[in-house]
Amino acid sequence: MRGFNKYFAMAKASLEVIFVYRAGFTVNLIGSVFYVVAMFYLWQTIFLGKPGALGVFTWPEMKAYLIVAFILNSTMTWFDEWQMGADIREGRVATDLARPIDFQLKRFAEASGPIPFELASALAIGAVVAFVFGGIALPADPAHLALFIVSAALATLLKFSIIYCVSMTAFWTTGMEGVSNARMAVQNIFSGALIPLVFFPDWLRGLASVLPFQGMISTPALTYLGAMDGPTTAFMIGTQAVWALGLFLFGRLLWRSAVKAVTINGG
Amino acid sequence: MSSMPLIEARGLTKKFRQAVKEPGLVGSLKHFFTRQYRDKMAVDHIDLSVEAGESVAYLGPNGAGKSTTIKMLTGILVPTEGSLIVDGLVPYEKRQQNARNIGVVFGQRTTLWWDIPVIESFNLARDMYEIPVKRYKQNLAEFTELLGLAEFMNVPAGKVSLGQRMRADLCMALLHDPKMLYLDEPTIGLDIAVKDSIRKFIRRLVDERGTTVMLTTHDLGDIEDICNRIVIIDSGRIIHDGDLGALKDNYARDRVIHFQLARPPESMAAICAGLPACETTSDDGLRLSVRFDRFQYAAGEIAAAVMPHVEVIDFHIDEPEVEDLIRKVYLGQLSLTAPESTAEATESAVATGA
Amino acid sequence: MAARLRRARWLVYIYFRCLGQQMKAILAYEADFVILMISAALVQITGFLFIWTIFQRIPDINGWTFWQVVMMYSLVFITEGVGSLFFEGTWRVSRLIYNGNFDQYLLRPVSPIVQVLAGAVGFNGLGNIITGGMLMAISLGNVQVQWTPGRLLMLVILIVSAATIRVAINLGTAASAFWIKTPWSLVPFFVHQLGEFAKYPITIYSLAVQAMVVVAIPFAFVSFFPTAYLFNMEAWSAIGLLTPLVAVYCLFMAVTIFRIGLRRYESTGH
Numbered sequence: 001m002r003g004f005n006k007y008f009a010m011a012k013a014s015l016e017v018i019f020v021y022r023a024g025f026t027v028n029l030i031g032s033v034f035y036v037v038a039m040f041y042l043w044q045t046i047f048l049g050k051p052g053a054l055g056v057f058t059w060p061e062m063k064a065y066l067i068v069a070f071i072l073n074s075t076m077t078w079f080d081e082w083q084m085g086a087d088i089r090e091g092r093v094a095t096d097l098a099r100p101i102d103f104q105l106k107r108f109a110e111a112s113g114p115i116p117f118e119l120a121s122a123l124a125i126g127a128v129v130a131f132v133f134g135g136i137a138l139p140a141d142p143a144h145l146a147l148f149i150v151s152a153a154l155a156t157l158l159k160f161s162i163i164y165c166v167s168m169t170a171f172w173t174t175g176m177e178g179v180s181n182a183r184m185a186v187q188n189i190f191s192g193a194l195i196p197l198v199f200f201p202d203w204l205r206g207l208a209s210v211l212p213f214q215g216m217i218s219t220p221a222l223t224y225l226g227a228m229d230g231p232t233t234a235f236m237i238g239t240q241a242v243w244a245l246g247l248f249l250f251g252r253l254l255w256r257s258a259v260k261a262v263t264i265n266g267g
Numbered sequence: 268m269s270s271m272p273l274i275e276a277r278g279l280t281k282k283f284r285q286a287v288k289e290p291g292l293v294g295s296l297k298h299f300f301t302r303q304y305r306d307k308m309a310v311d312h313i314d315l316s317v318e319a320g321e322s323v324a325y326l327g328p329n330g331a332g333k334s335t336t337i338k339m340l341t342g343i344l345v346p347t348e349g350s351l352i353v354d355g356l357v358p359y360e361k362r363q364q365n366a367r368n369i370g371v372v373f374g375q376r377t378t379l380w381w382d383i384p385v386i387e388s389f390n391l392a393r394d395m396y397e398i399p400v401k402r403y404k405q406n407l408a409e410f411t412e413l414l415g416l417a418e419f420m421n422v423p424a425g426k427v428s429l430g431q432r433m434r435a436d437l438c439m440a441l442l443h444d445p446k447m448l449y450l451d452e453p454t455i456g457l458d459i460a461v462k463d464s465i466r467k468f469i470r471r472l473v474d475e476r477g478t479t480v481m482l483t484t485h486d487l488g489d490i491e492d493i494c495n496r497i498v499i500i501d502s503g504r505i506i507h508d509g510d511l512g513a514l515k516d517n518y519a520r521d522r523v524i525h526f527q528l529a530r531p532p533e534s535m536a537a538i539c540a541g542l543p544a545c546e547t548t549s550d551d552g553l554r555l556s557v558r559f560d561r562f563q564y565a566a567g568e569i570a571a572a573v574m575p576h577v578e579v580i581d582f583h584i585d586e587p588e589v590e591d592l593i594r595k596v597y598l599g600q601l602s603l604t605a606p607e608s609t610a611e612a613t614e615s616a617v618a619t620g621a
Numbered sequence: 622m623a624a625r626l627r628r629a630r631w632l633v634y635i636y637f638r639c640l641g642q643q644m645k646a647i648l649a650y651e652a653d654f655v656i657l658m659i660s661a662a663l664v665q666i667t668g669f670l671f672i673w674t675i676f677q678r679i680p681d682i683n684g685w686t687f688w689q690v691v692m693m694y695s696l697v698f699i700t701e702g703v704g705s706l707f708f709e710g711t712w713r714v715s716r717l718i719y720n721g722n723f724d725q726y727l728l729r730p731v732s733p734i735v736q737v738l739a740g741a742v743g744f745n746g747l748g749n750i751i752t753g754g755m756l757m758a759i760s761l762g763n764v765q766v767q768w769t770p771g772r773l774l775m776l777v778i779l780i781v782s783a784a785t786i787r788v789a790i791n792l793g794t795a796a797s798a799f800w801i802k803t804p805w806s807l808v809p810f811f812v813h814q815l816g817e818f819a820k821y822p823i824t825i826y827s828l829a830v831q832a833m834v835v836v837a838i839p840f841a842f843v844s845f846f847p848t849a850y851l852f853n854m855e856a857w858s859a860i861g862l863l864t865p866l867v868a869v870y871c872l873f874m875a876v877t878i879f880r881i882g883l884r885r886y887e888s889t890g891h
């Protein structure tokens with residue numbers, strides 16, 4: 001366990017970085033609030049205009065879904081393909097390779113460090129938005145809340161793993177801005193961040209269910225709402241865990257083979 | 268028109284508001300709520316006239332206000348107080364018109380476009396300054412030759428060496444035949460060979476084209492080779508303004524060359540005998556210093572005279588520092604015509620210049 | 622007058638000269654530029670999927686049908702694309718001012734605003750313009766509109782005005798860097814995010830939000846009002862005619878703010 005102290009120190013250091021750049025961080029966060037607020041108005045119009053037309057959810061449940069999605073989206077905002085790509089391209093990873101530190105764990109520590117601060121800010125803002133729009137549905141059962149926390153943690157690991165894998169394209173291209181935007185677009189639609197997956201037509205929902213992204217928003221949000229029965233919840237969280245760990249390990253594999261390829265080809 | 272100096276500054280002042288911030292998170296928070304500022308007089312009521320054709324060395328310690336002055340003269344900064352006219356224009360009011368009359372090189376920055384080839388930057392300058400094609404071609408050919416630009420003409424500015432970038436920047440600043448050239452530490456960080464070629468180039472510009480030059484530097488070599496007048500500024504005020512003759516005679520003659528020896532010299536006397544009129548010292552036996560008059564000897568001659576007597580591992584020459592010079596002005600060790608007040612100094616300078 | 626016109630034409634020429642150089646520099650990284658375009662298209666396709674999914678469930682949002690909302694979307698993306706492709710330089714201003722490199726813009730005999738606008742190229746903009754253009758074409762094909770030459774001309778004027786408004790907002794907010802010194806485009810980004818409200822009919826918002834996007838930062842004139850005019854949406858249609866005026870006003874304000882900021886420019890102390 002002692003070996004993990006250094007990763008803890010790295011996480012702490014990256015949290016401190018957030019404090020230094022808090023102006024940029026705050027603006028980022030408030031900027032994303034506009035998006036949530038626009039969504040709230042849109043769904044409000046839809047729900048109040050056609051009560052019952054959307055079947056599955058009630059309006060308070062939909063509000064809860066939007067807030068949960070907002071909070072889940074607010075973590076690991078400072079970990080992205082740009083940063084990883086720049087580190088790889090400018091050879092900063094070389095110094096990491098020379099040290100007795102696991103490269104992937106180091107990135108994970110750095111990505112997770114700011115989470116307490118990100119969560120606190122997002123919760124505060126989420127609470128204000130929820131209040132302004134007349135409150136949200138709370139979990140009906142404490143068990144839902146407990147399972148939600150597990151699912152949210154897995155969602156965060158999954159997010160890390162996906163970004164980490166995608167970042168490996170930096171070994172072949174310098175266009176990380178485009179790569180990052182493309183990942184975000186695909187993730188937004190298939191994670192359920194833009195719209196709950198149940199609203200999709202069958203073909204689109206089928207596609208979403210075989211992709212890892214649903215574990216980032218949809219699964220934890222539905223768990224929070226208790227919208228799935230017991231076995232389904234267990235299955236969905238299990239799927240989430242398999243994707244999260246599987247991609248985490250796949251990322252290690254990618255990294256190792258990429259480094260090998262580069263050291264053989266490029267010296 | 269011609270009776271007016273090219274640059275005429277009266278009581279020129281720039282005051283910056285600098286934030287006072289305590290260190291740490293608490294400090295930043297406090298600053299966020301109760302902003303505190305302190306006024307910094309970067310340039311403090313200076314008077315300065317420069318006639319066409321002069322080449323002025325503008326000297327001072329770090330933070331004296333040199334760059335700030337130049338930024339006001341070029342129109343980048345709006346003065347807090349005072350009047351300023353450059354070639355009949357108020358620079359910050361007629362910025363774009365003024366830009367056509369001047370060339371500017373900041374040693375720390377480039378005016379070239381970072382990711383496009385150097386030649387494309389020049390071509391863009393041609394279009395922006397509306398330089399007649401024929402004139403442009405003449406200038407480009409001449410500067411390319413004199414500054415040795417051909418080898419990196421097609422390389423983006425971000426990828427050339429500092430010395431190359433500096434030479435390209437000089438060319439860029441001069442393609443539109445400016446009357447006035449401002450150089451802010453143009454030789455900083457360059458090696459002797461590049462420095463030398465740049466100095467020769469600028470001197471030639473002054474002599475052949477009559478370009479007026481104003482130069483800041485920490486390198487006395489720049490001043491000796493290029494300038495005929497020095498103005499010294501300290502804490503935003505001009506403390507000296509006069510011609511360069513006195514400086515050359517009294518101060519800049521001496522050079523010291525230091526040798527690192529393999530073994531202590533067998534006979535100091537023999538070495539001294541070979542170097543009459545030089546001051547030769549050897550402190551710990553393995554180091555030998557020779558102070559000489561650079562108008563009497565070349566460094567090579569000194570080395571040639573020393574070599575037969577000792578085994579030299581390494582040697583270097585002390586270039587006199589501008590800071591040293593300024594200190595001497597303060598201490599009264601240097602008999603430059605000490606000004607009673609800055610205004611008077613300016614007038615006397617104008618008189619000698621005219 | 623003739624001299625001013627000549628000068629304006631010359632400035633446009635200089636603008637395209639600078640922009641052309643930037644494009645050349647970027648096109649050297651061919652793969653990047655393709656990825657950027659594709660990613661921009663992807664963002665729009667997912668946005669389109671989002672509205673499409675919603676309209677699978679409901680016939681209209683406050684009387685706005687699917688294709689009308691798509692029209693708004695396409696205007697948001699096309700104007701955004703124009704901003705990136707041709708005027709990405711506004712996003713560089715903060716950094717330039719922060720580290721003093723803005724100096725060089727003031728040493729050239731060309732308006733610093735023109736230099737700012739031509740300061741960078743964002744090729745994701747091309748992806749936005751192409752996909753946005755396609756969405757707009759499909760939308761126009763699916764809504765019953767009587768096309769007269771006048772209305773066609775108005776379509777072009779509205780697109781140009783909408784793009785002008787967006788770019789003016791970017792420029793005006795970029796000038797905040799003369800007051801607030803950070804290397805990031807904080808204020809511009811913040812305001813840019815308000816553009817989220819331009820994607821949906823403004824009738825869904827509370828009065829405060831409406832006031833913000835109509836009066837304070839007129840994003841409603843980027844998408845909502847022009848669409849309302851083109852599709853004859855009763856109450857709002859007439860206001861759509863004001864779009865070109867709003868564009869002129871925004872541009873005037875942006876340039877004015879920028880000029881005021883310019884006098885405060887302090888460079889940096891080294």
Ligand SMILES: Nc1ncnc2c1ncn2[C@@H]1O[C@H](COP(=O)(O)OP(=O)(O)O)[C@@H](O)[C@H]1O
Nearest residue numbers: 283309329330331332333334335887888889890
């Ligand atoms: N943009 C600025 N903001 C605040 N203070 C400045 C700025 N520019 C210069 N200063 C201050 O003004 C003084 C003079 O600076 P400068 O003209 O750059 O000196 P020099 O070029 O002689 O080294 C310094 O104390 C510097 O810190």
Ligand SMILES: [Mg+2]
Nearest residue numbers: 333334335891
């Ligand atoms: Mg300086």
